Amino acid sequence: MDNSFDFQAGEVLLIDKPMEWTSFDVVKKVRGMTRVKKVGHAGTLDPLATGLLIICTGKKTKSIEGYQAQEKEYEATMRLGVTSESHDLEQELTEQIDVSHITAEEVEKLKETFTGDILQIPPMHSAVKVDGKRAYSLARKGKEVKIDPRQVTIRELEFQDITLPEVTFRVVCTKGTYIRSLVRDMGEKLGAGAVMTSLRRTRIGEFDVNNAWELKELEAKIKGRAE
Numbered sequence: 001m002d003n004s005f006d007f008q009a010g011e012v013l014l015i016d017k018p019m020e021w022t023s024f025d026v027v028k029k030v031r032g033m034t035r036v037k038k039v040g041h042a043g044t045l046d047p048l049a050t051g052l053l054i055i056c057t058g059k060k061t062k063s064i065e066g067y068q069a070q071e072k073e074y075e076a077t078m079r080l081g082v083t084s085e086s087h088d089l090e091q092e093l094t095e096q097i098d099v100s101h102i103t104a105e106e107v108e109k110l111k112e113t114f115t116g117d118i119l120q121i122p123p124m125h126s127a128v129k130v131d132g133k134r135a136y137s138l139a140r141k142g143k144e145v146k147i148d149p150r151q152v153t154i155r156e157l158e159f160q161d162i163t164l165p166e167v168t169f170r171v172v173c174t175k176g177t178y179i180r181s182l183v184r185d186m187g188e189k190l191g192a193g194a195v196m197t198s199l200r201r202t203r204i205g206e207f208d209v210n211n212a213w214e215l216k217e218l219e220a221k222i223k224g225r226a227e
Helices: 023-034 058-068 104-108 110-114 135-140 179-189 215-226
Strands: 012-017 039-041 050-057 072-080 116-120 150-163 166-173 194-204
Touching: 012 023, 012 058, 012 215, 023 039, 023 050, 023 215, 039 058, 050 058, 072 179, 104 110, 104 150, 110 150, 110 179, 116 179, 166 179, 179 194
Parallel strands: 050 194
Antiparallel strands: 012 050, 039 050, 072 166, 072 194, 116 150, 150 166
């Protein structure tokens, strides 16, 4: 990595987002570290997700939309036989449903349905705007949220480990794809329901999480440069 920074002129920072941090938490942290007001991120990651977050500072914030539009790669785990309102572990889980009748072959067959162009309804607990307000803010107030389906493209879907009720998979997809919705829909297709138990974004376009900064490392680098 280039060790020289000019945050005001503009930098593109690859950050490995920690668990339980919101994307805005990371923006605030970087803003504090760099002392630059103009800081933004190129694509939200849920608090329970980890992985690659592109942070732009200064004049580079003009490039955010271009980064957001690029394809993304994730590694995720889903648990069959349970559901939740948020389709992950953030909300209360339903009782466990027996999934002993589901086979690995049936899981592999999901590729036929969920690879290519698909229609997907984003989760109620998401940053999608409904009537000018974030869906998650309406959902948390107990209001009914109606979100229209939208077309996304799943370019690759690879099941890496099937140890029921847990299934680990890798997915390459276009902008606007919700992995929680994909998990929900795959669980419904198997007739058992599912929640996402882990999510890690590993790539955005040509940018790889293996080249990303841990926040502590970046902070130490900036402080070291300032001393």
